[in-house]
Amino acid sequence: MLLDKTIAELAKGLRNKEFTSVDLIEECYQTINQVNPKINAFITLIKKPDVLKIALQRDAQRTSSSSPLHGLPFILKDTYNTKGILTSAASHVLNGHISQYNATVYQKLLDAGAILIGKMNMDAWGHGATNENTDYKPVKNPYDTSRVAGGSSGGNAAAIAARMAVFGIGEDTGGSIRNPASWNNITGLKVTYGRVSRYGCIAYASSFDTVGPMGKTVEDCALVLETIAGKDPYDATNSPHPVPPYFEELLNISSKDTVIGLPKECFSEGLDLEIKKSTEVAAKELESLGFRIKEISMPMLTYGLAVYYLIAPSETSSNLGRYDGIRYGLGREYFTPETRRRIMVGTYALSAGYYDAYYKKAQQGRTLFIKEYEKAFTQCDVLLMPVTPHPPTRLGKAVDDPMQNLLIDVYTVTQNPVGVPSLALPCGFTATGLPIGMQLVGKMFTESLLFQVGHAYQQVTDWHKRKPNLIEAA
Amino acid sequence: MNNYVPIIGLEIHVELKTKSKMFCGCKNDPFHAPKPNMYTCPVCLGLPGALPVANKKAIEWTIKLGLALGCEIPLFSKFDRKNYFYPDLPKGYQISQYDQPLAVNGFLVIPSVVEESNLSVSGVRDPSTRRFTPSVGMTNKKRIRITRVHLEEDTGKLLHATVQGKKISLIDFNRSGVPLVEIVTEPDIHSSEEAKAFLKKLHQIVRYLDISDAEMEKGSMRLEPNISVSGRRLAVSGKRIELPNYKVEVKNINSFNFVKKAIDFEVNRHIELLDRGETPIQETRGWDEKKGVTYSQRIKEEAHDYRYFPDPDLPPMRWEKSQITNLKSQIPELPDEKIIRFVNTYQLPEVDAIRLTENKELADYFEKCIKYQVSSIKKNEVSAKDTANWLLNKKIHIVKISPEELIKQIAQAKRKVTVDPGLLQQVLQEVLLQNSKAVADYKAGKTGVLMFLVGQCMKELKGKADAQEICAKLEETLKT
Known part of the structure; x- marks a missing residue:
């Protein structure tokens, strides 16, 4: 399959006219037609003739200086505004909401010549870890369609795993890129807060929301981040920090000078034994590449969920205030029970008399996380952690148990309050063939280092090259 | 006779006349827009995914106003979200400032007509001119404390109309996101005259700073007095008055005179109630300018819970002292200083100086005249006092007549008088x-x-x- 290739390989093939964008689009739509009905990854699939027309133009326009993303089919989580196209955040509250403008990340990809083929299913408003809190029916895991794809960027992950698109843009507020990346055997990056513009991304929790790439490999994510990162005058929280040439820098690392810390709290009670083993084996693998492995302690992490589930709902209760159905979309009665719960919790936490006990306390907790991570990074350069405590759940299991749903995020909710980047990448499979991922967490704006470590790992492992049997069957 | 003391605080909203809106690049010109909803974008329409970016100029202007009002400028400030639902508020929250405004603890010195204000205050008004003459009060100055000056965004405008026999509400978002400064005073005002004097002076300063048109009829300056009446007589000025356990806010007043009338109406109303042993209800009232009365709009049910919290979309503001000093240096000479200078430099009576400085344009015009006369007319032929007299008594159209022209006219007129x-x-x-x-x-x-x-x-x-x-x-x- 052409879609098995990395972005760099595809770009080269396109440039050398070994194949065309039209060929790529044809292959994507063939896979989509065969596989999507089984996994339900799309909310909007752009009409094939429209996409082919663009692909033809791209093929004609291509020059040696074209972006590596030029002519490549990609997907967006349905939280990104795309002018003239439905943007629903997977909620019927935004039924029929056609975007009036383009999100910055989308515009940058269009400018690079990439071709949007679809808007993807997700947990409505980003509220969820299994992609079951959606008004467009759950996304199923391509490795086992009786299980969830993970969330909230589940449609993206499942579609990339199933070779329906070359790469995608997810959004991570507390694990929403990393969790589905792990459960679908793909690579996904939660960027440093401020690294990529949030303009045009429907807000879940504004101070946690990050816009990041999802792809098959680390190097794919590096190429996409290079394109989408950078200063945007439309986002006041966006950073002017220079964007390094991530792809070029992939090999610029000295493994023996890089210390990888394993927080022991992440490997204790509550972690699935197969995930624990895979992650430890991955650590050994990295050690064999020359990286220094060190066990460290981050006791504060245990308070992650408590802090996260006060600040994120508080912000979301305010962010969702605009969806009143007066100017666009439908009324508030269309919010799902999970979203209503988060609005209620957040409204309560911000109320007079409770603000100090909940919201303010949580913000103080957030400051302690920042210190905890600072301390950890005096002992190591990169942290290695599991992404989820267990493999993908069976459909319906987590959604019936809201608490269980929250617990899925236990390892991914502390990075967002701190702002640090985290790269999730495949590191194994369970005995039953379900994907397992791990995450590499770094200091602010050390995406390059995370890519380097992740890339080194992917050079000696082939977990990331596996794909679901579903495609073979199709 | 009576022992009642009106206790009045003011809340004033002023729309800044920056080129663009507070949090987006849209044109800030709601009153001259040829069509509704034409100066709008995803940000000020509150579309999904849009983000605010603060207008630097608006922040600087607010700080300048704070400095002009003698405020402290904290070196840290931030924007907060004030969450509430109303159809003219597209995001479901207003970006405002809650506990850390741009400027705090200021004051404004106003002419105070009487030391101990009571209801007979209106009698002090000059019967011949029917005009409040600040000169009378300048000998009796009073300091009104300013609690805070903060920056927020204006809302859209609702229009209730009947279209094809159907009653409908329309929204115009041209005003949505226009920078709006809120100035809040302590309840230091004890008469409607003082309230009016304060507002006039504030208006004057805003115009001097050239940061707002401050046109009340259009709504670019909006006045909201909160009024209560204390039963205890204010014995000595400066002594604390016991604040009543209620207050009444009057909204939507669009002139200084109406503020005065509304306050007088309210104070009388409260006194009647208090005389009967009743306590006025804490409520928000509107002003009916045709009938000259206030009317109840809404009783303050429970206190509103706006669920204020720091806006995560806008990084907090941190200032260097040098930045504040720099802004301070950009503030033009304000009326009070100008009056003193005019009196000292041009040997004008204070009353003339006050009137000449009522607006900056007139004061500047006056000084241009002075400069011209020095260079082109015979020495001392036209004195500063002559110029002041003409400007103040002859309704000179300062836009149509140049200072040079005026000086010639004055000189000529003076010569004429000397004809035998x-x-x-x-x-x-x-x-x-x-x-x-x-x-x-x-x-x-x-x-x-x-x-x-x-x-x-x-x-x-x-x-x-x-x-x-x-x-x-x-x-x-x-x-x-």
Whole structure:
């Protein structure tokens, strides 16, 4: 399959006219037609003739200086505004909401010549870890369609795993890129807060929301981040920090000078034994590449969920205030029970008399996380952690148990309050063939280092090259 | 007779006249927009995914206003979200400032008419001019404390109309996101006159800073007094008055006079209630300018819970002291300083200086006149006082008449006055004798020739006379 290739390989093939964008689009739509009905990854699939027309133009326009993303089919989580196209955040509250403008990340990809083929299913408003809190029916895991794809960027992950698109843009507020990346055997990056513009991304929790790439490999994510990162005058929280040439820098690392810390709290009670083993084996693998492995302690992490589930709902209760159905979309009665719960919790936490006990306390907790991570990074350069405590759940299991749903995020909710980047990448499979991922967490704006470590790992492992049997069957 | 003391605080909203809106690049010109909803974008329409970016100029202007009002400028400030639902508020929250505003603890010195204010205050008004004359009060100055000055965004505007027989509400978002400054005073005001004096002075400062049109009719300056009446007499100024356990807010007032009237109306209403042993209800009232009464709008049910929290979309603001000093240096000379300088430099009476500085344009015009007269007219021919008199008493159109022109007029007028009445009479007689035909024409009813005769006289007098005076004298002579 052409879609098995990395972005760099595809770009080269396109440039050398070994194949065309039209060929790529044809292959994507063939896979989509065969596989999507089984996994339900799309909310909007752009009409094939429209996409082919663009692909033809791209093929004609291509020059040696074209972006590596030029002519490549990609997907967006349905939280990104795309002018003239439905943007629903997977909620019927935004039924029929056609975007009036383009999100910055989308515009940058269009400018690079990439071709949007679809808007993807997700947990409505980003509220969820299994992609079951959606008004467009759950996304199923391509490795086992009786299980969830993970969330909230589940449609993206499942579609990339199933070779329906070359790469995608997810959004991570507390694990929403990393969790589905792990459960679908793909690579996904939660960027440093401020690294990529949030303009045009429907807000879940504004101070946690990050816009990041999802792809098959680390190097794919590096190429996409290079394109989408950078200063945007439309986002006041966006950073002017220079964007390094991530792809070029992939090999610029000295493994023996890089210390990888394993927080022991992440490997204790509550972690699935197969995930624990895979992650430890991955650590050994990295050690064999020359990286220094060190066990460290981050006791504060245990308070992650408590802090996260006060600040994120508080912000979301305010962010969702605009969806009143007066100017666009439908009324508030269309919010799902999970979203209503988060609005209620957040409204309560911000109320007079409770603000100090909940919201303010949580913000103080957030400051302690920042210190905890600072301390950890005096002992190591990169942290290695599991992404989820267990493999993908069976459909319906987590959604019936809201608490269980929250617990899925236990390892991914502390990075967002701190702002640090985290790269999730495949590191194994369970005995039953379900994907397992791990995450590499770094200091602010050390995406390059995370890519380097992740890339080194992917050079000696082939977990990331596996794909679901579903495609073979199709 | 009565022992009641009105306790009044003011809340004033001023729309800044920055080029663009507070959090987006849209044009900030809601009052001149040819069509509704034309100055809008995803940000000020509250579309999904849009983000605010703060307008630097608006922040600087607010700090300048704070400095002009004697405020402290904390080196840290932030924007907060004020969450509430209303159809004119597209995001479901207003970006405002809660506990850390841009400026705090200021004051404004106003002319105070009477030390101990009570209801007879209106009697102090000058009956002949029916005008509040600040000069009276300047001898009796009063400091009104300013609690805070903060920056927020304006809302859209609702229009309730009947279209095709159906009652509907329309929203115009041209005003949505316009920078809006809120100024809040302590309840230091004890009469409607003081309230009006405060507002006039604030308005003057805002105009001097050139940061807002502050037009009340249009709503770019909005006034909200909160009023209560204390039963205890204010014994000595400066002593704390016990604040009543209620207050009434009056909204939507669009002139200083209406503020005064609304306060007087409310104070009377409260006193009537208090006299009966009742306590006025804590509520928000509106002002009906036609009837000259206030009316109940909403009783304060439970206190509103706006769930304020720091806006995560806007990084907090941190200032260096040098930045504040720099802004301070950009503040133009304000009325109070100008009055003192005018009195000292030009030996003007304080009352003239106050009136000349009422607006900056007039004050600047006055000074231009002074400069011109020094360079082009004979020394001391036109004094500063002459100029002031003309500007203040003759309704000079300062846009149409240049300072140079005005000085010439004044000089000429002054020269005219010096024409000897004997000489004038002599010239008149000579002109009449030499123009017997014109005289005959006039007597035959061709009164139009009068102006010709006036011109002849002026020619003889080399223009050093008052044409009107000559005209009158001529008429008088010709009639006899």
